[in-house]
Amino acid sequence: MPLSSETISFVPERASDARLPDGRIDYRKVLNSAQYEAVTFGAGPLLVIAGAGSGKTRTLTYRVARLVEEGITPSTILLLSFTRKASQEMLRRASLLLDKRCQEVSGGTFHSFANGILRRFANRIGFPQGFSIIDRADSEDLISLIRKEVGSADEGHTLPRKATLASIFSRTVNTGINLEDIIYEEYPHFSAQREHIQQIWQLYGTRKHEHHFLDYDDLLVYLHRLLREHEDVRERLALHYEYLMVDEYQDTNRIQADIVTLLAAPRNNVMVVGDDAQSIYAFRGANFKNIIDFPNRFPGTRIIKLEENYRSLQPILDVTNALIAPAAEKYSKHLFTRRSGGKPPTLVAAAGENAQSRFIVREIARLKNQGLSLQRIAVLFRASFHSFDLELELSRGGIPFVKVGGFKFSESAHIKDVIAHMKILASPRDRLSWYRVLLLVKKIGPQSAQRIFEAVLAEGKGATGLLTAKLKPKSNPALDRLKELITAMDAQPGHAVAQQGLLVLKYYLPILQEHYDDHPRRIRDIEQLISIMERYDERLDDFLADMALEPPNTAISGEMAADPVIEDRLTLSTIHSAKGLEWDTVFIIWALDGRFPTYQSIEKPESMEEERRLMYVAATRAQHQLFITYPQEVFDRATQSVLYEPSRFLEAVPADLMEHRFFDPRNMS
DNA sequence: TGCGGATCCCTTTTT
């Protein structure tokens, strides 16, 4: 588990410190005046602008405790946050403050909340037999099938790749801008193909509907539609949820803001918390103007600013304030701290990529010798692949780490393969999963897969239809093995999820060994997946929904990362996945112009603003020590150019606020 | 029709 030190440093107040004589929590004593005001705010709309490290989580936690303490029924409080982990953590802390009633507070991500509601009202949205959630990879696979059908009849032009198509589609859904305009504005090089793209888009919608698939965006779209078009449902929900709280409001998109508005009316007991300076999800349709517009949506909004920073020492805060100063943000804040002392952050120019990695390894070894535990250190980067070289050096140096963000465990081919076998039992009409399963069988290619799928469908008996369907090549030993698997899984008493997983593993093992040289590692991954399955008993649908909505966010790579015995590990994380967390010591690597900011964003002013906020988010994770490093000269394949300038965002930081160093392992002893 | 090999492309962040 990627433990942030925040998890560790949160010490629930000792009863004697934090209680009034009558045993109630003494909020005034443990909160500053702005936090206190937010926590004790009564009814109506409330906007809390919470600067980095200003006790945002603390404020939400105490507010939950306070509402429950006042007698509000916990399940009528709805806490929407960015990750399920974040909301669980808040409820856990609230429980420590008050009691376990806080665990009954409703909460989760927008997507998981939507999933729950839509399952209850599936008949209202046209899916009386339910639906399955497809993740980004599934959605790309579906798009890819359609893409092949539509083909590109035009001479010389090629259609965008599946991933690009998926991004275009998601963008139009989440921003509400129509497809043509998205293409013209953001993908002008595909303008000539816009009619084909439009066609794929329409077919994608039809196919999803036929298969009862909802992709991530659909969860929000259908929830929105449900609330808008079924007033009785909206009213029921709005009456049920007396108090709404939304964390990280700066990262919501238009649909999410509308959902909040619909759920809140007419009481409008809605509290949103966020920081416009930390908005980093515009690429997925988030619009930080939501937070600016909140008071317009909810007239009479009380605005509270949390401006005292409890996280970072003054020298770090000086640097982060300088980093964000040039940003065109709307809610101005003046972050200050009473935590003086500490050294200025260090800016390190390394001789090259590997020198940068070696610097990190050397520095971390030094910190560890000084007694700092690895759990309290993180290395942050813009893109997942930026840590590859460092991962090798860390392994070589014997420093255990966990990597968060980027490619996920659940996205790797072998995990998807195993899950596809479970899915064909749960939803036998799922074409994607059938194709995936069938293509793994020897001698079966796309043509046969399609025929077999149609034949099974025609049997109308679920996955076991494969046993009776008449298939062309009469004998195929490999296919017979698949039939045996389906028989065995179907015969599983009660269909215990983990038992089915074990059957799949046994069947899949030879395929895995043939396909991958690194099968031992992949087998371990699957075993880990099976241990996750054990938590679900016989609830296969829940398991599959959770794998799509809340997959484990840690990427497994390398021996060190996979060893469960080692507790104290360094965290490697994308900046996006580090949001909301904090560590004693933070390293930001690849602060090199062209990498961070990425070369893709350099020509786009809005993207550059977002990159700047990312740098701000990264730097504000540090409590006591901050290192920013960049390799001095690197050849970049993508742009065919040499990158050598430090990140332009560093120009905003006066030279005397940082200590400047140069590192070349060849010149060191 | 399946499959392996060669070649040309682009390479971010996540629910």
Place this chain on the structure above:
DNA sequence: GGGATCCGCA
């Protein structure tokens, strides 16, 4: 360095 695509062979 990986995916999409094309081509030739079984």
